[in-house]
Amino acid sequence: MKTELRGNPTPISLQNPSLFNTPPQNSVLSGALKGCLGSLDGACIEKLLLHCASALESNDVTLAQQVMWVLNNVASPVGDPNQRITSWFLRALISRVSRVCPTAMNLNGNSIPQRRLMSVTQIAGYVDLIPWHRFGFCASNSAILKATQGYNKIHIVDLSITHCMQWPTLIDALAKRPEGPPSVRLSVPSWRPPVPPLLNVSSEEVGLRLGNFAKFKDVPFEFNVIGDSLPPSPCITREPSCLQYDSLLNQLNPSTLNLREDEALVINCQNWLRYLPDEQNGSNSLDIPCRNVFLDTIKDLNPCIITIVDEDSDLGALNLTSRITTCFNYLWIPFDALETFLSKDNPQRTEYEADIGHKIENIIGFEGNQRIERSESGVKFSQRMRNNGFFSVPFSEETIGEVKFLLDEHSSGWGMKKEDDMLVLTWKGHNSVYATAWAPCGFEE
Known part of the structure; x- marks a missing residue:
């Protein structure tokens, strides 16, 4: 049953920003946020977003729309990093309201964002x-x-x-081993x-290109695809990928x-585990295997090492205000980092930011199995690994230097x-990505 929202707001359209033409009527909100109009201050924008989230959680669409009016005066897709990220948060908030109460907000019928297919x-x-x-890539390859x-044979x-972008560097390094390169099997x-x-090409084509590179480096190479191939979809999926x-x-x-038995088995997880369902945060309503089941599964394979890299952030909260x-x-972080070397109208920057924007829309606009962005911090995931029978493999000084x-x-x-x-990648002191390496307790070589 859809949530009933109070109020009778004017429809809002992202394609027609002029419809944001009614300033806040709530005196407390208007007074508290008056100074935010045109402001580039991140703390002020965060305050606006939290006001909007609180309004949505209390089913007050009128107040939410009034906050959006203020946000629209701050947001700009071609402004500074705060303005650019705000424009995507605004889109995500409107998208959320349009699904909860379609008569309250109006997104253009063709507003499902198209995902571009890229060449290698x-x-x-x-x-x-x-x-x-x-x-x-660098931290994991060094640990591997x-x-x-x-070992004379390695199975990864x-x-x-990232479609095997990690492996040419490892193949090149293996080719330089003093004792000669091992054979590499990649699944x-x-x-x-x-x-x-x-x-825009199949996994098999990627494997063929990797095979040609490995042949050039004199590294015996085999490539396998696990399971039945499915065609890529150029747009956001609205159905969970649980099956x-x-x-x-x-x-x-x-x-x-x-x-x-004569192969060293490596399990490499790069920005992947956060998309697995987890019974702890409401993403497992279909009663499908969760992250802990996955970890038990790979532990039973007895790999010599498991490398895990992911975003160092907790985005699995049920509470909308916490997620925002x-x-x-x-x-x-990425919006600010891109500002340092790309112009405001650079197409590469715009496309990269759009990918982040679609992530924001999923985090804010969706719930249940449709919300697939549920990262855990490195500290929390490390504890999960220990609880599931793995021990940490520390990175060497050589890896840190690389x-x-x-x-x-x-x-x-x-x-x-x-x-x-x-190892944690930071931007201006803020954690962004963590890298860890693990082995099953009792691993037998």
Whole structure:
């Protein structure tokens, strides 16, 4: 049953911003937020967003619309980082209200954002833009190299969202091993979360290109796709991907993966685990296997190392105001980082920000199984790993040096710190991405 919202507001359309023409009538709100009009201050914008979230949670669409009027006077898709991120939060809030009470807000019927399909070259540029992904590649590859020393055969099960962009660097490093390169077998799932970046060629084509690169480097190479291939979708999916995930989980077994005793098994999870359902935060209403079941499954495979890289933020809260606070203060990072070296109208910047904007819409606009963005902080996920029978594998000083060298290629705002056994990518001191490595307790080589 749909929630009933109070009030009789004027319909609002993102395609026609002039319809935001009624200033707040609530005297308390009007007085408290009067100074925010045109303000670029992040604290003031956060205050506005929380007022709107509170109004939505109390089913007061009139008050929510009045706050949106103020937000619309601050937001700009071509402004500074605060203005640009605000424009996406505004869109997400309107999208949420339009689903809860379609008569209250009006989005254009064609407003479902289209996701662009990129070429391999474009995805390589996407990954190189800021070190959001390359940080994890570098840390994980170095840990994998160390864990697989002495093995002549390596089998990597790659669970990631970046279409194998990580592996040319590792293949190149393996080719330089003093004792000679090992054979490499790479298995990737046919199912992936419906999130950017999306590729315009099949996984099989990616495998062929990797095979050609490995051949050039004299590294024996084999590529396998786990499960039935599904065509990529150019738009946001409105249905949960639970069935595909459940099918993949069933295929992560020694028989389907064709595990071999003389191989070093590596499980690599790059920005992937946050898309698995979790019974702890309302995302498992379909009674499907949760994150802990997944961890039990890979533990039974007895890998020599599990590398996990993900966004260092807690975005799984049921409470909307909590999600908005965390989301705004976290996703401000890439908006601010892009400002340092790309012009306001740069197409690459606009497209990258649009991908972040779709993430914001999912975090704020959806609930239940349709909300797939549910990251856990590195501290919380590390505790989850320990509770599920894994022990941490610390990163070596050599790995730390390699990551620092990588960050030197980017703007000075990027840094790295070590928290327990995690490496954490930072922007101006704020945590953004964590990298960890693990092995099952009682791992037998």
